[in-house]
Amino acid sequence: MSDHEYTPKSKVGKWFNDRLPLLTLANHLTDYPTPKNLNYWWTFGGILTFCLITQIVTGLVLAMHYIAHADMAFDSVEHIMRDVNYGWLIRYIHANGASMFFLAVYIHIFRSLFYGSYKSPREIIWIIGIIIYLLMMAAAFMGYVLPWGQMSFWGATVITNLFSAIPLVGEGIVTWLWGGYSVDNPTLTRFFTLHYLIPFLILGLVVLHIWALHVPGNNNPVGIDIKKPSKDTVPFHPYIVIKDGFALLMFMIVFAFFVFYTPNILGHADNYIEADPLVTPAHIVPEWYLLPFYAILRSVPDKLLGVIAMLSAILILAALPWLDTSKIRSAVFRPLYRQFYWILVADVLILGYVGAMPAEGLYLLIARVATAYYFLHFLVVLPILGFKEKTLPIPLSITEPILGGSPNLATVKNKESLNK
Amino acid sequence: MSEKKTNRRDFLFTATYAVGAVGVGATVWPMIDQMNPDASVKALASTEVDVSSVNPGKTITVLWRGKPVFIRRRTEEEISEARSVSLNDLKHPEKDEDRAKDPQWLVMLGVCTHLGCVPLDQKGDYNGWFCPCHGSHYDTSGRIRKGPAPTNMEIPKYEFVDAKTIKIG
Amino acid sequence: MKNFFRILFLVIIIIGFQHQTNAAEKIEYLKTDWSFKGLFGKFDRAALQRGYQVYTEVCASCHSMKYLSYRNLAEKGGPEFSEEQAKAIAASFEVKDGPNADGEMFIRPGKLSDKFVMPYENVKAAQAANGGAYPPDMSVLVKARGGGVDYIYSLLQGYEDPPAGFNLDDGVYYNKYMYGNKIKMANQLSDGLVEYSDRTIASVEQMSKDVTTFLMWAAEPHLEARHQMGFKAIVYLIILTTLVYFSMKRIWSRVETEV
Numbered sequence: 001m002s003d004h005e006y007t008p009k010s011k012v013g014k015w016f017n018d019r020l021p022l023l024t025l026a027n028h029l030t031d032y033p034t035p036k037n038l039n040y041w042w043t044f045g046g047i048l049t050f051c052l053i054t055q056i057v058t059g060l061v062l063a064m065h066y067i068a069h070a071d072m073a074f075d076s077v078e079h080i081m082r083d084v085n086y087g088w089l090i091r092y093i094h095a096n097g098a099s100m101f102f103l104a105v106y107i108h109i110f111r112s113l114f115y116g117s118y119k120s121p122r123e124i125i126w127i128i129g130i131i132i133y134l135l136m137m138a139a140a141f142m143g144y145v146l147p148w149g150q151m152s153f154w155g156a157t158v159i160t161n162l163f164s165a166i167p168l169v170g171e172g173i174v175t176w177l178w179g180g181y182s183v184d185n186p187t188l189t190r191f192f193t194l195h196y197l198i199p200f201l202i203l204g205l206v207v208l209h210i211w212a213l214h215v216p217g218n219n220n221p222v223g224i225d226i227k228k229p230s231k232d233t234v235p236f237h238p239y240i241v242i243k244d245g246f247a248l249l250m251f252m253i254v255f256a257f258f259v260f261y262t263p264n265i266l267g268h269a270d271n272y273i274e275a276d277p278l279v280t281p282a283h284i285v286p287e288w289y290l291l292p293f294y295a296i297l298r299s300v301p302d303k304l305l306g307v308i309a310m311l312s313a314i315l316i317l318a319a320l321p322w323l324d325t326s327k328i329r330s331a332v333f334r335p336l337y338r339q340f341y342w343i344l345v346a347d348v349l350i351l352g353y354v355g356a357m358p359a360e361g362l363y364l365l366i367a368r369v370a371t372a373y374y375f376l377h378f379l380v381v382l383p384i385l386g387f388k389e390k391t392l393p394i395p396l397s398i399t400e401p402i403l404g405g406s407p408n409l410a411t412v413k414n415k416e417s418l419n420k
Numbered sequence: 421m422s423e424k425k426t427n428r429r430d431f432l433f434t435a436t437y438a439v440g441a442v443g444v445g446a447t448v449w450p451m452i453d454q455m456n457p458d459a460s461v462k463a464l465a466s467t468e469v470d471v472s473s474v475n476p477g478k479t480i481t482v483l484w485r486g487k488p489v490f491i492r493r494r495t496e497e498e499i500s501e502a503r504s505v506s507l508n509d510l511k512h513p514e515k516d517e518d519r520a521k522d523p524q525w526l527v528m529l530g531v532c533t534h535l536g537c538v539p540l541d542q543k544g545d546y547n548g549w550f551c552p553c554h555g556s557h558y559d560t561s562g563r564i565r566k567g568p569a570p571t572n573m574e575i576p577k578y579e580f581v582d583a584k585t586i587k588i589g
Numbered sequence: 590m591k592n593f594f595r596i597l598f599l600v601i602i603i604i605g606f607q608h609q610t611n612a613a614e615k616i617e618y619l620k621t622d623w624s625f626k627g628l629f630g631k632f633d634r635a636a637l638q639r640g641y642q643v644y645t646e647v648c649a650s651c652h653s654m655k656y657l658s659y660r661n662l663a664e665k666g667g668p669e670f671s672e673e674q675a676k677a678i679a680a681s682f683e684v685k686d687g688p689n690a691d692g693e694m695f696i697r698p699g700k701l702s703d704k705f706v707m708p709y710e711n712v713k714a715a716q717a718a719n720g721g722a723y724p725p726d727m728s729v730l731v732k733a734r735g736g737g738v739d740y741i742y743s744l745l746q747g748y749e750d751p752p753a754g755f756n757l758d759d760g761v762y763y764n765k766y767m768y769g770n771k772i773k774m775a776n777q778l779s780d781g782l783v784e785y786s787d788r789t790i791a792s793v794e795q796m797s798k799d800v801t802t803f804l805m806w807a808a809e810p811h812l813e814a815r816h817q818m819g820f821k822a823i824v825y826l827i828i829l830t831t832l833v834y835f836s837m838k839r840i841w842s843r844v845e846t847e848v
């Protein structure tokens with residue numbers, strides 16, 4: 001479909017397109033051949049784009065009213081909530097939007113893990129995705145500091161102190177990050193600057209992410225390459241556009257419910273107390289989306305090793321395309337991997353749960369076991385599984401029945417669902 | 421693709437587009453309206469000024485809604501000068517009687533109607549105000565007489581609360 | 590459709606986690622029927638006006654509400670005092686203004702645009718007057734406490750004699766619902782403490798409920814607008830989703846694959 005060279009019909013269009021081929025790009029995007037068997041787990045890419053745009057637009061608006069100064073930040077947020085026209089709406093969308101963004105990105109990542117979307121030839125897409133995820137965490141963390149409540153202040157203190165674990169230069173780096181001897185006004189101002197910058201970096205990386213995706217094309221639930229584009233694919237517009245749109249609207253209903261009816265449930269009450277450098281809140285908990293990593297950090301008794309473990313937990317994902325030795329992409333045809341996949345999902349959920357609990361007694365023990373398993377999954381289970389696992393027979397194409405008769409496409413489709 | 425063309429006129433698609441457009445509009449509005457003056461700004465709409473210490477021939481300038489307001493206690497000459505001008509000589513015809521209810525007191529926004537600079541007191545060809553930015557001359561009633569400004573300087577809503585206090589706004 | 594429920598399921602898990610996070614220290618709070626809960630929740634105007642009375646007559650001598658202005662009292666969705674009433678309330682307070690032309694600060698009656706007058710000049714003065722404990726600003730207090738309205742409502746009624754052997758220093762009181770059971774604020778409410786102009790009987794329970802309602806509004810002044818807009822937004826989204834769903838079915842009917 002996109003094989004043929006595109007030429008605009010109008011003369012002006014051709015003149016323009018010869019100089020800047022925007023129309024060719026638009027044509028590529030609308031005609032982009034997409035596997036017709038994508039399920040709804042593939043709609044989260046579009047949903048994430050929506051989340052990013054929403055955060056950027058509401059963020060720009062908030063920045064018009066927010067004051068990045070330690071003495072005025074908390075007041076200016078209250079000013080937004082009380083006096084600015086629709087300020088409460090815009091702030092609640094932005095605050096809950098961060099959570100929705102992470103919810104969507106986790107689904108997106110776990111979809112990729114299930115269907116092996118990170119495997120050759122899509123390693124670069126995956127690695128760019130990991131960088132985006134890291135930047136999202138940085139943006140979310142710095143954004144959480146801006147209201148200058150108690151959780152903002154103490155979260156910033158704890159997270160920046162992680163760098164003090166670095167031998168020799170650690171203390172110096174922390175002082176440099178703070179611009180003083182504690183988290184204070186200089187810290188707030190620079191966090192605001194970076195919080196403003198990062199979304200645009202993410203936007204740039206998203207363009208690369210999609211560019212890299214459009215080179216090999218989408219993976220699909222069956223995990224095999226497209227054999228006959230004319231038979232196996234549909235043009236992106238209108239088929240995928242409308243489907244993504246439908247899924248996005250579903251997502252927006254959940255989003256709206258949070259914004260309008262429980263806008264503060266995902267936040268922490270202590271953040272409505274203005275920052276006080278003299279009093280630490282009783283429980284310091286990061287936002288829910290960082291809890292698994294927080295649990296990993298706390299499960300290691302050594303300061304430096306804890307930080308290393310936490311960072312490795314994320315960075316190990318970048319090596320995933322090479323740690324997973326299986327040639328088969330989709331978990332649909334990997335019965336053993338499928339079991340381990342679900343154990344990993346449970347493991348991460350458990351880590352998230354104990355991350356919110358006090359780091360003591362049984363919780364600490366569970367956190368340690370779960371942390372160990374997390375690394376085991378990537379470093380031991382995946383490499384060995386690729387050699388040992390007996391996979392199911394794979395269909396010839398995504399529209400044709402499997403060689404040997406069964407299982408047919410209908411059963412394959414049933415098995416695709418993550419919710420077994 | 422010919423099928424697509426016939427379907428587009430389909431009622432279902434038209435309805436979907438229409439409802440979608442309404443939603444986009446409703447979402448865009450808060451993003452625009454947030455830039456309008458907020459509730460705390462609107463609440464500061466009035467200010468009270470004590471003018472008991474202003475003698476004839478003196479002007480005080482007070483801040484109202486972030487703009488200067490000139491409060492001038494005019495002399496007899498200034499009043500007669502302002503009231504004797506024929507409306508035909510004015511670019512923006514307004515009677516001085518309408519601009520200054522109490523002839524002694526002229527209360528007006530000290531903002532040049534050309535591009536918003538603050539005119540200088542007791543300057544210019546008409547003994548009133550002169551805007552240094554682009555050379556607009558105003559008379560003793562604050563009316564534009566010469567230069568690029570299109571209209572007279574604006575008279576805000578004001579009232580005397582008592583003999584010595586003016587409430588602006 | 591199935592996917593929608595799956596997503597919902599995940600969301601519920603996350604909320605569940607959050608709830609359990611707080612569960613560790615949670616005690617059963619006293620319950621009452623709040624008019625502002627639920628999809629169409631609205632404030633009870635009379636309760637807000639009574640709550641304001643309790644705040645000014647009882648709480649305001651120590652607790653500031655620095656983010657509220659007198660104009661808020663007349664705004665839609667709040668206590669909705671009339672403009673005249675709100676002006677009279679504002680004028681009954683003395684506000685420090687200035688400097689005037691002589692460079693001196695002066696006292697004048699409050700105006701609608703003024704912020705609620707603070708009982709103390711600053712935090713230090715508040716601490717000095719209250720045995721070192723700062724009476725927290727109450728503008729967002731409801732949102733700043735884990736239990737929210739239920740917690741405040743319970744705390745106000747939670748004063749009891751300490752159990753035998755429970756050590757209390759001077760100026761510290763026992764409260765069933767306070768974290769650690771020790772509170773530096775003495776019991777402030779007693780039956781009939783204020784005289785409601787609408788003749789409601791001012792029981793401790795009634796005053797607690799009224800003032801907590803008032804604090805909820807103070808922390809979330811746009812709650813009613815939010816509920817109304819939320820209902821409209823969600824109904825709208827459901828309609829559009831339905832339309833898009835059928836459009837999608839129509840479009841995908843051109844290929845044999847199901848969506």
